[in-house]
Amino acid sequence: MDKPRVRFAPSPTGYLHIGGARTALFNWLWARRHGGTFILRIEDTDQGRSTKEAEAAIFDGLRWLGLDWDEGPDVGGPHAPYFQMERLDLYEAYAEKLIAEGKAFACYCTREELEAGRKHAEAEKRQYRYPGTCREKPYDRSRPHVIRFRVPEHGATGWDDLVKGPISTPHDTLQDEVILRSDRVPLYNFGAVVDDITMKVNLVGRGDDHVNNTARQILMYRALGYPVPSFAHFPMILGADKTRLSKRHGATSVTAYRDMGFLPEAVVNYLVRLGWSHGDQEIFSLEELVRLFDLKDVGATAGVFNPEKMAWVNHEWLKKVPEEALAAKALPYFRAAGLAVEDGPKLRHVVRVARERAKTFGEYVQQFRYFFAPVTFDAKAREKFFTKDTRPVLEAIRAGIAALPAMDTEPLEKLFQAEAEKRGLGLGKIAQPVRVALTGGTASPGMYDVVQILGKDETLRRLDEGIRLAG
RNA sequence: GGCCCGUUAGUCUAGCGGUCAGGACGUCGGCCUCUCACGCCGAAAACAUGGGUUCAAAUCCCGUACGGGUCACCA
Numbered sequence: 128m129d130k131p132r133v134r135f136a137p138s139p140t141g142y143l144h145i146g147g148a149r150t151a152l153f154n155w156l157w158a159r160r161h162g163g164t165f166i167l168r169i170e171d172t173d174q175g176r177s178t179k180e181a182e183a184a185i186f187d188g189l190r191w192l193g194l195d196w197d198e199g200p201d202v203g204g205p206h207a208p209y210f211q212m213e214r215l216d217l218y219e220a221y222a223e224k225l226i227a228e229g230k231a232f233a234c235y236c237t238r239e240e241l242e243a244g245r246k247h248a249e250a251e252k253r254q255y256r257y258p259g260t261c262r263e264k265p266y267d268r269s270r271p272h273v274i275r276f277r278v279p280e281h282g283a284t285g286w287d288d289l290v291k292g293p294i295s296t297p298h299d300t301l302q303d304e305v306i307l308r309s310d311r312v313p314l315y316n317f318g319a320v321v322d323d324i325t326m327k328v329n330l331v332g333r334g335d336d337h338v339n340n341t342a343r344q345i346l347m348y349r350a351l352g353y354p355v356p357s358f359a360h361f362p363m364i365l366g367a368d369k370t371r372l373s374k375r376h377g378a379t380s381v382t383a384y385r386d387m388g389f390l391p392e393a394v395v396n397y398l399v400r401l402g403w404s405h406g407d408q409e410i411f412s413l414e415e416l417v418r419l420f421d422l423k424d425v426g427a428t429a430g431v432f433n434p435e436k437m438a439w440v441n442h443e444w445l446k447k448v449p450e451e452a453l454a455a456k457a458l459p460y461f462r463a464a465g466l467a468v469e470d471g472p473k474l475r476h477v478v479r480v481a482r483e484r485a486k487t488f489g490e491y492v493q494q495f496r497y498f499f500a501p502v503t504f505d506a507k508a509r510e511k512f513f514t515k516d517t518r519p520v521l522e523a524i525r526a527g528i529a530a531l532p533a534m535d536t537e538p539l540e541k542l543f544q545a546e547a548e549k550r551g552l553g554l555g556k557i558a559q560p561v562r563v564a565l566t567g568g569t570a571s572p573g574m575y576d577v578v579q580i581l582g583k584d585e586t587l588r589r590l591d592e593g594i595r596l597a598g
Numbered sequence: 599g600g601c602c603c604g605u606u607a608g609u610c611u612a613g614c615g616g617u618c619a620g621g622a623c624g625u626c627g628g629c630c631u632c633u634c635a636c637g638c639c640g641a642a643a644a645c646a647u648g649g650g651u652u653c654a655a656a657u658c659c660c661g662u663a664c665g666g667g668u669c670a671c672c673a
Contacts, residue, residue, distance in 0.1 A: 138673050173672055238671070245670090254600055254669080273671055291603065300601045300669080308671040315673045338602060339668045362604080362666090369665065397610095400622090404611055407621040426611075429666060433609050436623040446636090483636040494634095543632075558632035570634035 131163030133330050135189075135196075136319065138170040139181040142380035143188030145432065146334060146364045146372060149398040153361055154332045155194045156399070156420035166326055167199030169210045170319070172312050188381040192391050193413055198326070206326040211318050218313040221321050221351060222274050222306060226266055230350040231306065233272040234261040257302045274307035276317070276347060284342040289359035289422045291335070296342035304343065316340055320347045328356055332422075335360035359422050362402055362429040372432050384437075388460050388488025390448075393441035400440075401430045410443050442486040454478045460488040466499040473498070476580045480572035498580055502567040502589060504596075509563060513597035517560040520546065521597060524561055525590040534583055539575045564593025 135151040137143070143151075158165040167189070171177040186200065198204025208214060225231035234257075241257075248255035262277065278301045285295030306317035313321070323331060338360050348355045366376030378384060384394055396411055403425045405411070411419070448456065454475045461468040468474055477498050481491045497503075513521075527542040528534075547557045558574045565577050565586065578586050 136673090140673080170673065176672075234671095241671090252599075288603095294602070296602070302669090305671050310671085312671085314671070319673090334667095335603070336667055337673090340673095342602095360603085365666075367609085371666075400610065402610090404621095406612065409610095409622055428604055428611095430611090431609055433623070436610065439623055480635095484634070547632090554632045556632090562633060568633090572634075574632060 129329055131158050131161050131330050132166065132326070132328050133158050133163060133332055134166035134168050134323070134326065134328050135194075136168040136170050136322070136333075137185050138173055138176070139178060139185060140173060140176040141181050142184045142382060144372075145379050145381065145384075145398065147185075148188060148192060148381045148394070149364065149401065150332065150334055150361055151189060151194055152192070152395060152398055153359075153403070153420075153422075153425065156416055157330065157332065157422060158197075159417045160420050164197045165194075166204070166206075166328065167196035167209065168322060168326070169200060170315070172211050172315070172318055174212075174312070184380075184382065191385055192381065192395055211313070211322065214318075214322065215311060215313075217325065218307065218318060218321050219311055222313075222317070225276065225306075225350055226274065228350075229277070231274050231276050232262055232303075233264070233266050233268075233270075234275045234303075234305070235264065235267075235270050235272045236260055257304075259303065262303065271309050273305045273309050275303040276306045276343070276350070278303050278343070278346060284345050286341060286345060286355070286358055288338075288341075289330075289332075289357055290362075290425050291338075291360055291427050294338065294341070296339070298342075301343055301346075306347075316343055317347065320344050320351070323356060324348065324351065324353045330357045330359065332359040332361065335362055359425070361425060362427060364401060365429050365431045367431060367433075369429075369431065376432065377434065386489075388457075388491065389437070389441045390444045390456075393437070393444040396444065397437040397440045401432065402426055410440070438486040445482055445486070450475055450479055450482075453482060457481075457488050457491055460492050461496075461499065464492045464496065466492070466496060468499050473580060476576075480576050480580070484572065497566050502565070502592075504563070505568045508567070508569045509596065512560040512563040512569070513593060515598060518594060518597035520550070520557055520560055521564060521590055521594045524557065525587060525594065528578070528583065528586055528590070531583070534579045534586075536575045536579070539578055543574065560593065560597075561590070565589050 133154040135147075135154050137147055155165050157163070169182060171182070182200075189196070196202060198206065199209045222231060226233070244258065245255045257275070261275070279298050281298060283295050283297045285293060288294050304316065305314055307313055322328075341358055341360075345355050364372045366372045368376075372379055378387070381394065385391070392412065395413060395416070399411060399416055399420070400409065403420065405419050405424060445453065454470065457478055458468060458470055458474060461474070477495055478491070481495050485491045485494050523546050524542065527546065528539075531538050531542070543554060543557050547554045550556075559569060561574060562571050562577070563569060565571070565574075565581060571577055581589070
């Protein structure tokens with residue numbers, strides 16, 4: 128087999144979508160696995176919707192995921208340019224060739240005429256098909272026109288899809304479709320084919336919403352006289368209601384997950400498992416995937432995007448990061464939340480207790496902001512644990528801590544235990560009021576850890592406030 | 599509606615003619631325990647449906663139902 132040349136060809140009309148990211152990932156993995164080439168091509172021919180911002184967002188997203196491209200924007204390559212709007216001459220030349228050979232023709236129908244035909248067909252509940260009005264008309268460049276590709280009337284075109292197996296499309300469901308607009312800008316099917324030919328792409332891996340484009344594209348390869356590449360159509364990613372994943376289902380952009388505090392390793396890991404598997408294994412690094420990924424293990428069924436499992440995967444990855452590095456990664460998230468956090472021992476300690484309890488950096492910030500900000504009390508906890516009965520406990524612990532020279536675990540443990548014994552109470556009766564005073568709530572890391580992280584002074588301040596509130 | 603594709607627990611999946619249908623997320627129960635979490639142990643939970651083929655079908659074939667995709671001078 129030739130070394131694969133694959134591509135990811137997004138249109139820059141929005142951020143990098145989860146589904147697009149997975150398509151890019153599968154292609155990238157296939158290329159890396161076989162020492163092939165991964166090409167990034169920007170399909171910006173929809174001038175109404177394409178933006179430079181979207182383009183930048185897509186580059187960002189891919190880079191963040193660790194998917195680098197061998198040919199494409201910024202890095203260049205032997206088949207540059209990699210923006211379709213810079214390749215217009217090429218499409219025109221290929222279209223002219225087809226016209227000269229009678230495989231394409233100029234169509235002078237107006238949009239209004241076409242629309243009327245469509246309406247008419249709809250009224251009669253017929254399938255609309257371009258009636259071939261201009262099929263035999265001579266080529267007159269001076270009149271406004273589009274170029275249409277001539278599709279055979281009979282028969283069918285099929286291929287053996289690397290993911291879905293044999294697929295065939297009858298020609299009578301196709302029509303003489305437009306390949307060049309009146310302004311000479313190509314339409315998707317033609318632009319993609321010409322680019323894939325000239326960029327020598329030999330495997331086209333894309334979402335299975337393109338299955339219905341494949342037969343027409345194969346017809347174009349043949350008309351142009353080039354070998355047809357292999358095709359692999361990846362199943363869609365669905366939302367919880369089993370419809371195509373969209374904004375209605377929540378965050379769908381890769382960068383949104385970055386901002387929520389997911390690790391790129393986790394996003395890659397989760398996405399690859401949505402549609403691909405390797406026995407019972409769940410956790411895969413990129414390096415491992417490059418070794419193991421195989422298109423034949425990609426399933427044919429659409430999958431529902433499950434944020435909870437993605438969070439679990441993220442947690443698994445978070446637990447692998449060494450403490451110091453984890454603190455460095457978490458820092459920007461605390462800062463973004465407006466917390467005056469310094470990179471230092473305190474943050475490392477917070478991260479140490481957070482890592483077992485929170486699945487994203489977003490949750491780190493949400494759950495542990497009290498280490499860096501004044502306590503906000505949970506109303507119920509405050510009512511339940513700040514009472515005339517608990518006040519003496521708070522005072523005793525306050526006094527005990529004030530008397531300690533340092534906040535080491537052993538003496539703290541002794542202090543709490545002694546207090547519990549003295550009062551004939553369980554440790555919980557001692558720890559809970561203290562916990563509320565120090566953290567504002569009833570769930571937190573171990574009490575001695577919290578005291579150590581807060582430090583003696585801050586601990587005493589918070590206990591004082593608790594005592595005051597306990598009346 | 600036409601055409602194309604799909605269908606194993608709530609979800610992601612293993613399975614590729616003979617398995618007690620396996621794993622993971624989630625859920626529930628237990629252990630651990632100062633709370634929460636982690637960890638550990640355990641449980642409930644699936645082959646859409648009807649026909650074939652076969653000694654034998656989750657696995658192969660056909661129909662039905664359901665789901666998705668697509669029918670532009672969008673990609």
